[in-house]
Amino acid sequence: xxTYKLCxxxxxxxxxxxxxxxxxxxxxxxxxxxxxxxxxxYLKWVAEGNTAxxxx
Amino acid sequence: xxxxxELANLIGNINAGGGGVNRNVIINGAMNVAQRGDVTGKxxxxxxxxxxxxxxxxxxxxxxxxxxxxxxxxxxxxxxxxLDCTTADTSVAAGAEVTIQxxxxxxxxQTLRKGTSEAKPITAxxxxxxxxxxxxxxxxxxxxxxxxxxxxxxISSADTWEFKSITFPADTTGAFDDDNAQxxxxxxxxxxxxxxxxxxxxxxxxxxxxxxxxxxxxxVNMSSSTDNEFLLTGVQLEVGxxxxxxxxxxxxxDLHECGRYYQLIAHGNALAMGIGCDWNxxxxxxxxxxxxxxxxANPTLDQVTGGNYFTYTGGGLSSGIDGAFTIEHQTTxxxxxxxxxxxxxxxxxxxxxxxxxxxxxxxxxKAEL
Numbered sequence: 001x002x003t004y005k006l007c008x009x010x011x012x013x014x015x016x017x018x019x020x021x022x023x024x025x026x027x028x029x030x031x032x033x034x035x036x037x038x039x040x041x042y043l044k045w046v047a048e049g050n051t052a053x054x055x056x
Numbered sequence: 057x058x059x060x061x062e063l064a065n066l067i068g069n070i071n072a073g074g075g076g077v078n079r080n081v082i083i084n085g086a087m088n089v090a091q092r093g094d095v096t097g098k099x100x101x102x103x104x105x106x107x108x109x110x111x112x113x114x115x116x117x118x119x120x121x122x123x124x125x126x127x128x129x130x131x132x133x134x135x136x137x138x139l140d141c142t143t144a145d146t147s148v149a150a151g152a153e154v155t156i157q158x159x160x161x162x163x164x165x166q167t168l169r170k171g172t173s174e175a176k177p178i179t180a181x182x183x184x185x186x187x188x189x190x191x192x193x194x195x196x197x198x199x200x201x202x203x204x205x206x207x208x209x210x211i212s213s214a215d216t217w218e219f220k221s222i223t224f225p226a227d228t229t230g231a232f233d234d235d236n237a238q239x240x241x242x243x244x245x246x247x248x249x250x251x252x253x254x255x256x257x258x259x260x261x262x263x264x265x266x267x268x269x270x271x272x273x274x275x276v277n278m279s280s281s282t283d284n285e286f287l288l289t290g291v292q293l294e295v296g297x298x299x300x301x302x303x304x305x306x307x308x309x310d311l312h313e314c315g316r317y318y319q320l321i322a323h324g325n326a327l328a329m330g331i332g333c334d335w336n337x338x339x340x341x342x343x344x345x346x347x348x349x350x351x352x353a354n355p356t357l358d359q360v361t362g363g364n365y366f367t368y369t370g371g372g373l374s375s376g377i378d379g380a381f382t383i384e385h386q387t388t389x390x391x392x393x394x395x396x397x398x399x400x401x402x403x404x405x406x407x408x409x410x411x412x413x414x415x416x417x418x419x420x421x422k423a424e425l
Binding site: 007009010011016017019024025026027028029030031033035036037038039 | 237339354356357358359362382383384385416422424425
C-alpha cells in the first residue's frame with residue numbers, strides 16, 4: 001500500500017513536497033501544485049480521512 | 057481511399073474549420089515515443105509503452121503494455137501500442153473495465169468549438185489489430201461537462217490490421233474549459249462490466265453521462281484469455297466529418313509534444329544527470345532544467361531508488377545515495393531537489409556530478425493529465 005510523507009524545505013523549514021512510496025523502490029516526489037494530478041490524488045486521499053506521515 | 061476522395065475530404069474538413077497542418081490533436085499517434093519503456097504486471101490505471109496512451113484497468117486481469125514493431129504494412133508506421141493480457145479473468149464483474157485512453161487539455165480542444173452554435177463534428181481514425189474478433193467501443197468523453205458519445209467498431213479478421221474511421225457529431229452543449237486541465241478523453245473500450253453496458257448505448261449524439269449507456273452490450277472481453285492482445289497505431293482525431301490521411305510528424309516533434317507531460321532524465325547505470333552542490337554537510341542539492349521544455353504543470357519527480365542507485369561524485373568524493381530525491385523548489389521549466397548522500401559533504405557549496413550507479417536507477421518528470 002502506497003504511503004505519503006510530508007517533506008519540508010531545507011531552506012525555509014516549510015512544507016515543500018509530498019513523498020509517495022509506491023513500493024519496489026519507486027517513489028514520487030509530488031509538488032504542492034493544484035494542477036498536478038498526483039497532488040490532486042493526494043488531496044483526495046486526505047479528504048477520505050487519511051493522514052500523511054509527518055516530516056523529519 | 058482514392059486521391060480524389062482524400063482531397064475532397066480534406067477540403068470538406070477545411071470548410072468545416074479543420075484540415076491543414078497540426079490538424080491531429082492526438083499526441084504521439086504514430087507511437088514513436090516511448091520514454092517509460094515497456095511495463096508488465098499492471099492491474100490498475102497505468103502508463104507504459106508509447107507516451108500519452110494510458111491503460112485503464114478495474115478489477116479485470118493483468119496486462120503488459122509495450123511499444124511494438126508490428127505495424128500495418130505500407131502505411132508509413134514503424135511502431136504500435138501493444139496491450140497484452142498476461143493474467144486472464146473470464147468472469148466480467150459489474151464494474152470491470154479494460155480501456156486504452158488518450159487525454160486532452162481543454163486549451164488544445166478549443167478548435168472544436170464545442171458548446172457553441174458553431175460546434176464541429178470530430179473524426180477519429182486509427183489502425184487496430186487483435187486476435188480477438190468482435191465488437192469494440194470508442195468513446196469521446198467530455199470531462200468538463202460530464203457528457204459523452206460512443207460508437208462501436210468491429211474487428212472482423214483475427215491478427216489482421218484494420219483501418220477504422222469514426223465520426224462523433226457536433227455538440228452545441230457544454231464548452232471545454234480553456235485551461236491546462238483534462239477536458240476530454242478518447243477511450244477504446246476492450247472490456248466492460250454491466251455498470252457500463254446495461255443501458256441503451258448513447259451513439260447518436262452527445263448527452264449527459266449515464267455510465268450504463270457508455271458501452272456496447274456486445275463488447276468483447278479482452279481479459280478472457282492470456283492469448284489476447286490489442287495493437288493500435290496511426291491514431292488521429294481532427295475537426296471535420298471526414299477522415300484524412302494520417303499527419304506524420306518528425307520524432308523530434310513527437311518527443312517535444314510528449315515532453316509537456318513526461319520527461320525521462322535517466323534510466324540505467326552510469327548516466328550523467330546534472331551538477332549538484334553541497335547544500336550543507338549532509339545534503340546535496342540538484343537543480344535540473346526540464347530538458348524538453350515547459351511542462352503542463354509543476355511536475356512530479358518519478359524515481360526508482362535503492363542502495364547506491366545514485367552517486368554524487370567529484371573533488372575526491374564519491375558518495376552513494378540510497379534514498380529518494382525530494383522536490384524543494386519548482387516551476388514548469390526547472391526543478392530543484394535535495395538528497396542525502398552517505399558521506400559527509402563540505403559546507404562551502406562545492407559542485408559535484410550527480411549520476412546513476414545502478415541499472416535499475418530511474419528518474420523522470422511527470423505532469424500527466
